Amino acid sequence: GQQLNQSPQSMFIQEGEDVSMNCTSSSIFNTWLWYKQDPGEGPVLLIALYKAGELTSNGRLTAQFGITRKDSFLNISASIPSDVGIYFCAGRGNQGGKLIFGQGTELSVKP
């Protein structure tokens, strides 16, 4: 079945640093989504990508849908303490298909 590999598993960075995380798939996806989960909360959608090569920004966050349709990355610029949380990528192979989640990247930001 479809699998997503998300890396890194965890990151410890200093406030102000930029962060990059990525996901790769064993098969082609038509949709890539990036979610953030704060402690005690459900995942919240950050960015949605629907087209190969698409580059989308949401404030300090930028995500790209890889040209091969098998990967995506998320960048966070100038990190701040409230960026702390777990970031999940998710992909879908077709419009009606099941959403597959990556293993998550746990981000810690030191003030």
Added chain:
Amino acid sequence: SAVISQKPSRDICQRGTSLTIQCQVDSQVTMMFWYRQQPGQSLTLIATANQGSEATYESGFVIDKFPISRPNLTFSTLTVSNMSPEDSSIYLCSVDSTDSGANVLTFGAGSRLTVL
């Protein structure tokens, strides 16, 4: 996007008991889903709650262990039956929402269950 309310938000349960989690959405939705997130793990789909018919379960999940109700287009329940410590997880309700014309998932805050 839809607003989802889940309760209980957390509970501590005894081994062998059952607990029902409720999910209420502020608008009518076609698709409702139940996910499990074990400690330190990613999200795993348990089942799709279908209105007017039986839920559709993913591989590894069965109706006897996780019975689901979907009486209308805004409400669903998930029961975790005969609980054991391995059932300690966050259980998340989610619905399909539309973002720029495509479907994305919106999640509730989750129900954190600890089984002793």
